Amino acid sequence: MVATLEQVFRDEWGRVLAGLIGFLGDFDLAEEAAQEAFAIAAERWPRAGTPANPRAWLVTTARNRAIDRLRRDRTLAAKTRLLDVQEPVEDEMEETTIPDERLELLFTCCHPALALDAQVALTLQTLGGLRTEEIARAFLVPHETMSKRLVRAKRKIKAAGIPFRVPPPHLLPDRLAAVVAVVYLIFNEGYGGRGELAAEAIRLGRVLAELMPDEPEVHGLLSLMLTNDARRAARFADGEVVLLRDQDRSLWDLDQIAAGRAALDRALALGGRGPYVLQAAIAVLHVEEPQDWARLAALYGELARLTASPVVELNRAAALAEAGEVESALALVESLDLDRYHYLHSTRAELLRRLERTDDARAAYRRAVELVHSDAERRFLERRLEELDG
C-alpha cells in the first residue's frame, strides 16, 4: 500500500505541480498547495481508499487549497492570474479538463536566463518530485546551498518574467537543446554511480518523448540514455572499471537495449541527424556484436564535425584503431589539444603499445596516471602499466 502510494506520488507530482503553476502563475504558491494536497492524500488514502482518479483528486484538492489561501490573502490574489478565473472550480475535475503542462514547466526550468546548476536542480525538484535534501545529496553540495539555489531560481523566474510556455518556433531549436542538455546532465551525474538520478533522467526523457513525439533529438536522447544505462550492471566489477569489450553481456538489460534501439529507429525515421541522434546511433552500434568499427569511426567523424569536440575526435581515433588503422589513429590523437585529459594519454599509450613502442607507451600511461581522478580508473591504468613491464 505504501509503495503504491509513493508510486502514485512520484508519477503525479510533476503533472499536478505543472498544472497548478499554469493555473496560479506562481511557483511557491503552487508548490505549497501541491504539498498540502499530497500530505492530505498520504493521510487519507490509506484509510479511506485511493480515489478512482488520483490525479483529478490531487489537482482539485490542491486548487481548492490554493484558492482558500488566496481568499485569506487578498493582496496576493491581486497579483495572480486567479483574478481572471470567474468561478473557481470546487467540484472534482474530469480527467480531460486537466491540461498537461509539464512541457511548459520543463522549458521554464531550463530557461537559459537561469544558471545551469539551477536549471538542473529545479527540473529535479518540480518535475521529478525530488526533495531538496535528495538533490543536495545527489550533487554532493550542502543542503543549505541547494536550498538557496532553488529559492533564488524561483525568485528569478518571478522577478524577471521568465514565461511559462513552450517557446515559439523561432526559439524552439535552441531552447529544446537546452532542455535535452539538462536531462542528459542529470543522466550523467547518475551514470557515474548514483543510479536513482539516471532513472530519473530516463523518466524525464520518456515524458519528453511522449510530449514532443516529432522531435528526433528527444528520441535520440532517450535512446542514448536507455542504451548506456542497460549496461550499468556490467560496467563495474568489484569496484573496478570493466571495458565494454570485457563486459559480462549476461548482465546487460536486453529489453532496455531493445527499447533504446526502437527510440533510435524513431529518431532516424524522423530524419534526425543531430548530436543526440548520432550519439545514440554510436551507443547502439557499441552493443552490437561484432562491432562495426569503421561505421563507428564514421559516426564519430560526423559527430565531431557537428560539435567540434576534441573528445569526440579522441573516440574517433579509438574506433579507427579498432578498425585496424592504428597509425592514423595515433596521428589523430597527437593532433588533439587535450593535454590535461587522462583519456588522451591512456588512448595514446594503448596505440603506442600496439605499435610496439613500449617505452613511449609506458611514458604515456604514467602521464595518464598523473591526471586521473577516479581510484578505480587509476588502478586500471596501473594494471596496464604492469602488463607492459611484465
Place this chain on the structure above:
Amino acid sequence: MKYMLLIHQGSAPTPYSPEEWARLSEDEQQAVAADYQAINQTPGVSPGLQLQPPESATTVRMEDGRTLTTDGPFVAVKEALGGYLVFEADDLDAAIELASRIPAARMGGAVEVRPIAEW
C-alpha cells in the same frame, strides 16, 4: 513587465572614439545607426539616453561627512554603462530578443536586462 536594458559598450566602437569608429566601414557605421533607430521605434520601447564615454565619469562617495571624488566610473571602464532604454514587454524572452538586436551586444559589448521594480 517593464525592463531596463543597460547597454555596456565594452570594446564596441562608438563615435566618441573616432579612431576606433573609423575602423568600421561606412556601411557598418550606417547599420549601427539604423539598428539603434529601429530599436528606439520598436513598440514598447521608451528610448533612454546615451552617455558620454566612461572616461568622462566622476565617482562620488561620502566618508565621515567629506565628499570624496575619484576620476572614472564606479566599475572598470570596460564594464561601465554606455546607455539604456526601457522596454515594456510580455516576458523576459521578448526583452532578450530586443537586447540581442542592440548593436553593442554583437560588437564586443553586452546588454544587461533588468526588470524594473514595481510597487
